[in-house]
Amino acid sequence: NAGVTQTPKFQVLKTGQSMTLQCAQDMNHNSMYWYRQDPGMGLRLIYYSASEGTTDKGEVPNGYNVSRLNKREFSLRLESAAPSQTSVYFCASSLTGYNQPQHFGDGTRLSIL
C-alpha cells in the first residue's frame, strides 16, 4: 500500500536545465496537488488538479508546468530551472470534497546551482 510515490527523491540541476518530477497515487483519489516548501514559508501551492483532465494554477505557478497524465499520475515540469526554484517539492492527493484530508508523498529535494 504505497500511497503517494514521488520520484526522484533528490536531484541537483544546473541553471537552465529542465526536469520533470513524477508523482503517482494508488488511493483512487480524484484530486492531486503540487506544493513547494521553503524555510519559514510553509507549503505553497504551485498547481492542482481537481480531477482527471483539469489543472489549475495555485499560489506560485510561474516557472512550472503540470500534466495530469491519468487519474493516478500528476507530473511537475521545470522548463528552465532557476536557483530560486531550489526547494523541497511535495505532491499530495485527496478525495474530492471540501472536507477531505490531503495525503503527501515523501518529497523531492531539488537543488539548482
Add this chain to the structure above:
Amino acid sequence: GQQVMQIPQYQHVQEGEDFTTYCNSSTTLSNIQWYKQRPGGHPVFLIQLVKSGEVKKQKRLTFQFGEAKKNSSLHITATQTTDVGTYFCAGREISNDYKLSFGAGTTVTVRA
C-alpha cells in the same frame, strides 16, 4: 488572497510542559486542518475542524476552532519527545473547495 498566519514560528519546550500554537486567517474559513511534519519527513494529517467553536481532542492534543471561524489553536499537554516536529494549520476558503492555504508552521523542539 487568503493568508494564514501561524505563531510562534519556533517553540522550545521542556519535556512535560504544555504549549499552544495559534493560527489566524484573514478571511472566514469553511474548515481548518492540522498537519504534523517530523524532521526530514512529509506532512501527515492530524485532524479537521468544521464547526464554529468546535473542540476536538487526540490524547494529549486539543484542537479548537474559533467562533468566527477565522482562528484555531493546538494545545499540547505534557510534551513528550515524540511531539518533536513542525505543526501546520491549513485553512480552506468557503469559496474554493480545493485549495488549502498553509500557515508557515510552528517548529517544536523538546528538552529532555
